[in-house]
Amino acid sequence: MSLQTTRVFPILLTLVLGVAGTPSTDETAAREWLEWYNTRAQDVYYKSSTASWAYNTNITDETQQRQVEVSLETSQFIKEVAQNATALWDWSGMSFDTKRKFDSITNIGSAALQNQTKLERLTNVQSEMRRIYSTAKVCENVDGQENCMVFEPDLTRELATGRDYNRLQFIWDGWRASVGPQLRSLYQEFVDLSNEAAVANGFDNTGASWRSWYEVDTFEQDLENIYEELKPLYLNLHAYVRRKLSETYGNRVSLTDPIPAHLFGNMWSQQWNNIFDLVEPYPNKPGGIDVTPKMVEQNYNATHMFRVSEEFFTSLGLGAMPDTFWERSMIVRPTDGRDVVCYASAWDFSRDRDFRIKQCTDVTMEDLLTVHHEMGHIQYYIQYADQPLIYRGGANPGFHEAVGDVLALSVATPKHLNQIGLLDEVTEDPDADINFLMATALEKIAFLPFGYLIDQWRWRVFDGSTGPDNYNAEWWRLRTKYQGIKPPSTRDETLFDPGCKFHIPNNTPYIRYFVSFVIQFQFHEALCREAGHTGPLHTCDIYRSTAAGDKLKAMLQMGTSKPWPEAMEAITGQRSMTASSLLKYFQPLTDWLKQKNWENREKLGWDAETWEDAKDPAASFASAVQATLPVMLLALMAAIFFRC
Numbered sequence: 001m002s003l004q005t006t007r008v009f010p011i012l013l014t015l016v017l018g019v020a021g022t023p024s025t026d027e028t029a030a031r032e033w034l035e036w037y038n039t040r041a042q043d044v045y046y047k048s049s050t051a052s053w054a055y056n057t058n059i060t061d062e063t064q065q066r067q068v069e070v071s072l073e074t075s076q077f078i079k080e081v082a083q084n085a086t087a088l089w090d091w092s093g094m095s096f097d098t099k100r101k102f103d104s105i106t107n108i109g110s111a112a113l114q115n116q117t118k119l120e121r122l123t124n125v126q127s128e129m130r131r132i133y134s135t136a137k138v139c140e141n142v143d144g145q146e147n148c149m150v151f152e153p154d155l156t157r158e159l160a161t162g163r164d165y166n167r168l169q170f171i172w173d174g175w176r177a178s179v180g181p182q183l184r185s186l187y188q189e190f191v192d193l194s195n196e197a198a199v200a201n202g203f204d205n206t207g208a209s210w211r212s213w214y215e216v217d218t219f220e221q222d223l224e225n226i227y228e229e230l231k232p233l234y235l236n237l238h239a240y241v242r243r244k245l246s247e248t249y250g251n252r253v254s255l256t257d258p259i260p261a262h263l264f265g266n267m268w269s270q271q272w273n274n275i276f277d278l279v280e281p282y283p284n285k286p287g288g289i290d291v292t293p294k295m296v297e298q299n300y301n302a303t304h305m306f307r308v309s310e311e312f313f314t315s316l317g318l319g320a321m322p323d324t325f326w327e328r329s330m331i332v333r334p335t336d337g338r339d340v341v342c343y344a345s346a347w348d349f350s351r352d353r354d355f356r357i358k359q360c361t362d363v364t365m366e367d368l369l370t371v372h373h374e375m376g377h378i379q380y381y382i383q384y385a386d387q388p389l390i391y392r393g394g395a396n397p398g399f400h401e402a403v404g405d406v407l408a409l410s411v412a413t414p415k416h417l418n419q420i421g422l423l424d425e426v427t428e429d430p431d432a433d434i435n436f437l438m439a440t441a442l443e444k445i446a447f448l449p450f451g452y453l454i455d456q457w458r459w460r461v462f463d464g465s466t467g468p469d470n471y472n473a474e475w476w477r478l479r480t481k482y483q484g485i486k487p488p489s490t491r492d493e494t495l496f497d498p499g500c501k502f503h504i505p506n507n508t509p510y511i512r513y514f515v516s517f518v519i520q521f522q523f524h525e526a527l528c529r530e531a532g533h534t535g536p537l538h539t540c541d542i543y544r545s546t547a548a549g550d551k552l553k554a555m556l557q558m559g560t561s562k563p564w565p566e567a568m569e570a571i572t573g574q575r576s577m578t579a580s581s582l583l584k585y586f587q588p589l590t591d592w593l594k595q596k597n598w599e600n601r602e603k604l605g606w607d608a609e610t611w612e613d614a615k616d617p618a619a620s621f622a623s624a625v626q627a628t629l630p631v632m633l634l635a636l637m638a639a640i641f642f643r644c
């Protein structure tokens with residue numbers, strides 16, 4: 001904003017305070033103050049992002065210390081702004097927009113912690129947890145030589161491609177042994193401090209403050225309803241995959257028990273796409289496309305992958321990445337051996353259109369889709385860059401996570417992969433369709449219970465119903481209850497398995513991914529309609545549709561300026577969250593799985609209490625009830641978004 005505003009402001013402040021000690025109701029003056037705030041805050045956040053970036057791309061004692069210092073300065077600023085805003089202005093009678101802005105800057109998160117010693121400790125604990133997670137390695141002795149493996153790409157590759165039960169268990173156990181115990185007491189301390197900050201901010205605990213972003217009292221119940229609607233599909237997928245895994249691993253996988261957690265090709269069994277080869281419905285038919293070999297053959301590197309993704313966005317008429325994006329992003333793991341936080345993330349530095357991605361990209365199809373996910377965040381940043389800082393956020397956090405995934409749904413179609421030269425031919429064949437949908441379900445359906453349970457665990461930890469004596473036991477109770485998996489080795493309370501998932505030590509809320517995995521199908525269906533797509537939903541590719549692009553753009557540009565149902569309406573015409581688009585997308589696979597499980601007379605579920613016999617799909621089944629989730633969110637200052 002203009003220099004003039006900055007200079008005028010102190011005079012204005014004196015006037016306001018001089019005239020009366022009580023907060024002013026003068027909206028014109030209040031809005032000038034907000035303008036001044038906007039300029040100052042951009043600078044403060046820019047500095048904070050810069051220090052954070054330096055640490056995340058180069059973990060040393062110095063960068064860590066600097067990051068903590070700047071983070072404390074930022075907290076101080078946030079606190080003062082909230083105090084000053086409250087002392088100066090009474091916005092209760094002002095316009096919707098002004099109120100929304102003041103509400104946002106006075107809802108201040110951990111900065112609310114008044115005790116400086118505690119605030120410093122909280123900041124240090126968080127930083128330390130990140131360091132432990134990001135620098136952990138799994139080491140083994142190979143012919144008298146110590147060989148240490150980093151998470152990305154060493155461990156992820158072994159899990160993705162390994163098929164030896166014991167070796168997979170070594171990797172799975174090794175990661176948990178090297179991270180969990182180190183984090184356990186820090187996490188406990190973190191929970192107490194973080195709760196204290198939430199209480200200072202007027203919430204019961206940290207979990208309650210997170211849920212408030214979706215402003216609806218029935219949030220938990222609404223999610224549970226959607227989850228229940230999706231559960232039958234998950235149970236059918238689970239039973240089918242369990243049978244296939246038992247064909248590979250013999251009696252180590254029982255047909256009625258939870259499945260050992262290390263057999264899914266992923267460290268947390270959260271997405272199962274890497275074991276597609278073991279569960280492929282029609283192995284002699286195409287459809288379950290993994291274009292990784294093709295990418296390698298064509299000498300793809302990270303830059304190509306990012307350019308391919310960018311080109312999809314520009315084909316819709318959306319923005320290209322700024323030059324500084326290409327100059328400043330970190331898209332491969334540095335080769336000089338420094339420690340970095342590899343976990344993929346997208347950054348908005350809050351000023352100068354400085355947006356960056358940090359990803360240790362591997363040349364695989366999975367990472368190609370992750371690149372789209374991260375670029376979706378950047379595209380959101382680009383589109384709302386002209387909003388005041390307060391409104392630069394996702395309509396709700398789930399929206400932010402959904403953007404790139406929506407595009408990836410088009411990218412992964414055979415038609416599209418063929419168009420960009422990563423697939424030689426496209427076959428029209430219902431069996432190939434089932435292969436394709438199975439591959440997609442391993443990514444999207446397998447994720448649902450995981451996406452749902454992480455914050456079930458965390459909300460209970462924050463509200464005290466799960467204490468430190470039960471951290472691990474409760475984690476596994478939920479993992480078994482929702483995912484139907486079990487640990488391959490004994491777990492106890494010296495371990496801390498939740499901490500071995502990035503978002504726990506990094507303190508990133510998780511329910512947003514569950515929300516995203518549901519609403520991205522609503523967005524997909526709406527954009528496909530806009531693009532004039534005909535035929536089954538899973539065959540739709542919105543590439544080059546500027547009509548779809550305009551729809552998406554209109555929603556992205558709103559940022560958080562409006563409650564999220566309005567953003568939802570701008571794109572889908574609906575005002576609530578519903579599972580119906582997702583169910584529609586997978587309907588052919590759902591029918592196929594039910595038939596298959598009936599033929600095998602499967603028991604769906606994993607323990608005596610939940611077992612359910614597969615039903616004859618020829619008999620009628622109740623149609624799904626449409627659940628709605630009328631949630632609403634206010635601005636979130638988070639300017640870094642991660643992959644799930």
Ligand SMILES: *[C@@H]1O[C@H](CO)[C@@H](O)[C@H](O)[C@H]1NC(C)=O
Pocket residue numbers: 058060061062063338
């Ligand atoms: C990493 O940080 C250290 C300071 O701790 C600095 O000396 C070094 O130059 C940095 N390395 C890179 C590549 O930025």
Ligand SMILES: *[C@@H]1O[C@H](CO)[C@@H](O)[C@H](O)[C@H]1NC(C)=O
Pocket residue numbers: 077080081084
């Ligand atoms: C808050 O108000 C005080 C007193 O007027 C002032 O010194 C301080 O700079 C203000 N801080 C912010 C961040 O607005």
Ligand SMILES: *[C@@H]1O[C@H](CO)[C@@H](O)[C@H](O)[C@H]1NC(C)=O
Pocket residue numbers: 115116117118
């Ligand atoms: C702040 O917290 C520390 C412990 O973390 C405590 O020793 C100190 O008394 C507290 N200060 C105030 C003013 O409450």
Ligand SMILES: *[C@@H]1O[C@H](CO)[C@@H](O)[C@H](O)[C@H]1NC(C)=O
Pocket residue numbers: 301302303304331332
């Ligand atoms: C990818 O290859 C191109 C040359 O084809 C090169 O300019 C670019 O730096 C490479 N990118 C990475 C990340 O290695």
Ligand SMILES: [Zn+2]
Pocket residue numbers: 373374377400401641642643644
């Ligand atoms: Zn993300």
